[in-house]
Amino acid sequence: MNKLPEQNDLSTSNSLSFGEGRGEASLYIIKIGGNVIDNSEKLHEFLKAFADLKGNKILVHGGGKMATQLAAEMQVEAKMMVGRRITDIETLRIVTMVYAGLISKNLVAQLQKHGCNAIGLSGADANLIKAKKRPVKDIDYGFVGDLDENSVQTENLSKLIDGGFIPVFSAITHDGDGQLLNTNADTIASSLAIGMAKHYQTSLVYCFEKKGVLMDVNDENSVIREINPTFYEDLKAKGIIADGMLPKLHYAFEAINKGVKEVFIGKADDLSELESVGFFGTKLVN
Amino acid sequence: MNKLPEQNDLSTSNSLSFGEGRGEASLYIIKIGGNVIDNSEKLHEFLKAFADLKGNKILVHGGGKMATQLAAEMQVEAKMMVGRRITDIETLRIVTMVYAGLISKNLVAQLQKHGCNAIGLSGADANLIKAKKRPVKDIDYGFVGDLDENSVQTENLSKLIDGGFIPVFSAITHDGDGQLLNTNADTIASSLAIGMAKHYQTSLVYCFEKKGVLMDVNDENSVIREINPTFYEDLKAKGIIADGMLPKLHYAFEAINKGVKEVFIGKADDLSELESVGFFGTKLVN
Numbered sequence: 001m002n003k004l005p006e007q008n009d010l011s012t013s014n015s016l017s018f019g020e021g022r023g024e025a026s027l028y029i030i031k032i033g034g035n036v037i038d039n040s041e042k043l044h045e046f047l048k049a050f051a052d053l054k055g056n057k058i059l060v061h062g063g064g065k066m067a068t069q070l071a072a073e074m075q076v077e078a079k080m081m082v083g084r085r086i087t088d089i090e091t092l093r094i095v096t097m098v099y100a101g102l103i104s105k106n107l108v109a110q111l112q113k114h115g116c117n118a119i120g121l122s123g124a125d126a127n128l129i130k131a132k133k134r135p136v137k138d139i140d141y142g143f144v145g146d147l148d149e150n151s152v153q154t155e156n157l158s159k160l161i162d163g164g165f166i167p168v169f170s171a172i173t174h175d176g177d178g179q180l181l182n183t184n185a186d187t188i189a190s191s192l193a194i195g196m197a198k199h200y201q202t203s204l205v206y207c208f209e210k211k212g213v214l215m216d217v218n219d220e221n222s223v224i225r226e227i228n229p230t231f232y233e234d235l236k237a238k239g240i241i242a243d244g245m246l247p248k249l250h251y252a253f254e255a256i257n258k259g260v261k262e263v264f265i266g267k268a269d270d271l272s273e274l275e276s277v278g279f280f281g282t283k284l285v286n
Numbered sequence: 287m288n289k290l291p292e293q294n295d296l297s298t299s300n301s302l303s304f305g306e307g308r309g310e311a312s313l314y315i316i317k318i319g320g321n322v323i324d325n326s327e328k329l330h331e332f333l334k335a336f337a338d339l340k341g342n343k344i345l346v347h348g349g350g351k352m353a354t355q356l357a358a359e360m361q362v363e364a365k366m367m368v369g370r371r372i373t374d375i376e377t378l379r380i381v382t383m384v385y386a387g388l389i390s391k392n393l394v395a396q397l398q399k400h401g402c403n404a405i406g407l408s409g410a411d412a413n414l415i416k417a418k419k420r421p422v423k424d425i426d427y428g429f430v431g432d433l434d435e436n437s438v439q440t441e442n443l444s445k446l447i448d449g450g451f452i453p454v455f456s457a458i459t460h461d462g463d464g465q466l467l468n469t470n471a472d473t474i475a476s477s478l479a480i481g482m483a484k485h486y487q488t489s490l491v492y493c494f495e496k497k498g499v500l501m502d503v504n505d506e507n508s509v510i511r512e513i514n515p516t517f518y519e520d521l522k523a524k525g526i527i528a529d530g531m532l533p534k535l536h537y538a539f540e541a542i543n544k545g546v547k548e549v550f551i552g553k554a555d556d557l558s559e560l561e562s563v564g565f566f567g568t569k570l571v572n
Binding site for chain 2 (some may be wrong): 005029070073074075093096097098099100105106108109110112113117118119120121122124125126127159160163164165172173174176177178179180245
């Protein structure tokens with residue numbers, strides 16, 4: 001297993017560490033997007049599968065259409081720039097309410113119903129994810145928070161996990177100086193997986209709209225089961241991985257290079273396979 | 287110190303208990319109402335005082351005007367009945383967003399700025415407060431949750447406190463079957479203090495708009511420093527405690543009868559006195 005640079009070994013040695021119980025315990029970080037949140041039937045099935053998954057796990061959820069709906073009800077105009085939402089102060093208020101309030105607490109209540117000891121968290125809670133407000137260059141993205149390798153406060157998060165709690169993260173972070181920030185949920189999932197690789201064997205699981213990485217984009221049955229870096233370069237060169245899959249896989253392999261054991265990419269509907277056959281969609285490995 | 291009935295002793299003996307470390311550790315449960323939330327200057331001072339207060343502590347916050355404002359922006363009509371808000375499904379959505387999202391996460395971000403390791407929680411999180419939907423009799427209050435002596439899951443909450451986290455509760459609970467519920471914040475504070483009296487010496491602190499219980503309602507300097515049950519009966523008989531103070535003190539003494547060590551009632555502005563002189567407003571004792 002790749003390890004992160006050793007800079008944090010001093011802090012980990014002060015608490016639970018490899019020799020002291022957590023050892024090579026595994027941890028799943030599972031990210032669902034708005035397409036799951038917006039479909040109550042899909043969501044119900046997904047949450048059941050998530051609750052049934054044994055072992056340590058974290059859920060990271062995106063927002064879905066609810067924030068856009070609320071903005072419309074409040075007659076707040078959604079501001080987009082190069083396909084990204086601009087988070088002005090009013091939009092920050094809305095996403096804080098919808099992501100960290102409405103969606104987070106409803107997911108938690110549903111998971112508790114399934115016997116899963118979920119706890120809904122933003123990055124501000126227990127200082128778990130500290131972001132930096134994105135600097136203004138050509139575009140002012142507003143209250144958007146970017147993460148770096150020190151963003152995740154892994155000791156507090158490990159305490160919660162070791163206490164038997166199942167963290168459910170919304171994509172709201174803070175700057176440590178009292179300001180909440182809006183952060184991309186994919187990035188949160190990846191940063192959690194990388195950060196927690198100090199303490200656990202982490203598996204990062206992205207649920208998206210397809211069954212996995214496809215050999216033929218028009219054939220859902222052409223899922224590639226496993227991709228390593230060499231095969232990845234090959235698939236890129238042949239144009240099989242292109243467009244929206246490129247950044248997804250780029251960040252996935254970056255996570256693997258930074259100590260994450262494996263990345264799965266697949267459809268939320270199939271999550272139960274992770275428990276039943278230990279596999280899900282496409283697996284990316286080192 | 288009064289103890290609760292012994293029915294829960296079996297469960298506490300399985301984990302940390304009096305003999306094993308927490309012993310007679312103290313725990314403050316501090317409740318602030320909407321008047322503090324709505325005034326940013328007052329709120330800032332209060333949060334600083336709360337952060338500075340040493341030892342174990344829990345913050346419980348009400349809602350303030352923000353829910354009403356949001357309802358107006360969304361053109362949802364606030365429904366009141368005998369002075370109480372009726373929580374229809376739309377109102378539940380609003381209070382979940384405002385209390386458990388907007389207010390909770392902003393309080394947490396501010397407290398983290400002051401070095402206080404706050405974690406924002408609803409009753410659904412970690413199944414901490416399980417309520418029962420209020421039965422429909424003459425009035426259907428909608429999605430309102432009532433608490434009883436088994437509502438607070440004290441083991442999970444103790445784990446968080448012993449882990450160094452400072453719980454910040456919004457007044458949203460759940461029924462354990464997937465449904466969120468709206469619950470009175472005063473009642474949440476009191477139930478937390480009573481439930482946690484199994485594990486800690488609990489002090490319940492209510493912040494309201496006056497400096498304490500007043501001998502003369504028109505004189506802010508006539509604060510009664512300490513009231514025991516005999517004095518309480520005397521003050522009631524003389525009509526000095528009347529109107530809105532009656533239910534407040536009734537529930538406060540009920541908490542004391544159920545194992546809470548002391549109840550303070552005073553003004554949020556003065557909270558720093560609790561740290562500096564160990565006293566605040568009016569103290570109710572057994």
